[in-house]
Amino acid sequence: MPLSKEDTVDLFFPSPEEVTQTAGLPAIAAVTGFYKDSPGALTARLTTLEYQFDILHMLSTRVTQVESRLESLEVLSSLILDVKLRLDALDVSPTPRNFARRADGARTIKGLTSSNRQWGRVLSYFRLKSSTKAVPPSLVLDETLSSYCWEFVGN
Structure with a gap:
């Protein structure tokens, strides 16, 4: 007061x-x-x-x-x-091709479905094993998906 x-x-x-x-x-x-x-x-x-x-x-x-x-x-x-x-969970290094996998990630994410270059950055999309729909990485980081497997392809 x-x-x-x-x-x-x-x-x-x-x-x-x-x-x-x-x-x-x-x-x-x-x-x-x-x-x-x-x-x-x-x-x-x-x-x-x-x-x-x-x-x-x-x-x-x-x-x-x-x-x-x-x-x-x-x-x-x-x-x-x-x-x-x-x-720490991603453990991504700046090498052109890098795989960062969690033990349960390989079972949940099938793999890289597409990538495109926008404003000088490569945007990568993933799809679930149980679905054909592409999943953007932002959903993975927002904890919509609890386990994941990243694959970054070189420029």
Whole structure:
């Protein structure tokens, strides 16, 4: 819950008796004589309190930003671990022809059915043993297929 200016005034304006009984507050103790004497000093103190309130508000905003960034970093760290596990499962090297097979992948994916070049990249499609329909690799990576067998053919 954010602070309001009324909360700040209540926080920084104790009674003169409380100020004289409290140790370690020389700045507030020096101002206590101005409660009765000088309205100008009270205005200056209110200006100082408004400045302190603005600083507290900025700090509160920064803390909120840091908390949201920490939450997004937590989400990213879990995603990075997931991507790393998937890349480890693929175990693809940059050689022109490479096979990365899992033990159960050879039973599920029949093989490379087609590939085409688009924007300088080779797009490969796979088909299931039980189906004649081609399966794009994005479905494999999105866990639509749980086991897979990659075959990359050279340029």
